[in-house]
């Protein structure tokens with residue numbers, strides 16, 4: 001949604017109606033006195049018995065910040081997935097549309113710079129306007145690097161007993177915050193923007209849209225690549241991710257359910273943020289295990305020794321048990337059992 005945004009102004013038109021006498025119609029426009037109104041981003045109309053008063057109250061605050069490190073061209077920022085703002089040089093910026101107090105903002109990179117290829121990271125990207133302009137959004141562009149997302153792991157464990165311990169000085173994942181996972185879901189819930197890597201993901205694994213993830217939604221690697229390439233949605237060019245891209249979604253707050261005997265998956269903690277991405281497990285009705293939540297990638301494991309009984313092997317991510325492994329790329333076994341979950345990226 002794009003709220004109507006303008007600076008505060010008051011327009012009061014008193015239409016004097018029904019006056020007796022032969023003076024004819026009278027219309028006056030004034031800027032005071034001001035009626036008591038609630039400040040919102042939309043027009044407010046109030047009516048009294050004596051006069052008809054139309055009061056338009058629009059309050060807006062700028063949303064912006066600073067850009068640094070920009071070397072390429074073509075950088076486009078968005079606020080709430082709209083209001084495109086082209087950036088040509090380092091320095092301060094502000095979106096054209098201003099937001100009313102209480103309105104959320106979420107700044108993302110719509111197009112990263114090219115020539116040279118750059119990645120621009122956005123910090124302080126989200127918040128709620130609080131009766132003041134926002135100017136602390138920091139867009140930092142770098143050349144030739146891929147922003148690594150933190151695994152969301154903030155705890156550290158003793159390597160022998162497994163008890164939690166202080167992270168200080170350990171050098172463990174939990175000792176580093178890094179680029180914390182940060183996602184934005186599209187309004188229809190079908191796409192997720194990773195605000196750290198800049199990748200845009202399809203969020204659904206339920207390919208046939210019947211509301212449940214089964215083997216019918218899974219494909220072999222080549223079929224998944226064709227499916228993504230043929231996807232016509234959102235004016236993007238879609239493709240199957242590489243292992244590096246898919247692994248960037250790994251969330252180590254998940255818990256490995258290996259050994260779990262039940263069929264109810266509702267209490268299982270996945271290794272992907274299910275606030276943004278669909279939950280997917282093995283299809284027990286088709287003979288799969290609950291942990292058969294492997295996702296396909298384009299990345300092939302090249303080994304002179306051969307793997308998977310001589311079958312070409314791709315790297316995949318299992319968001320149910322948190323593992324990264326090699327899997328055969330094609331359906332060559334008992335029917336659907338070697339098909340994989342997948343998501344597309346742009």
Ligand SMILES: [Ca+2]
Nearest residue numbers: 153173174176
């Ligand atoms: Ca961490």
Ligand SMILES: [Ca+2]
Nearest residue numbers: 206210212217
């Ligand atoms: Ca389905």
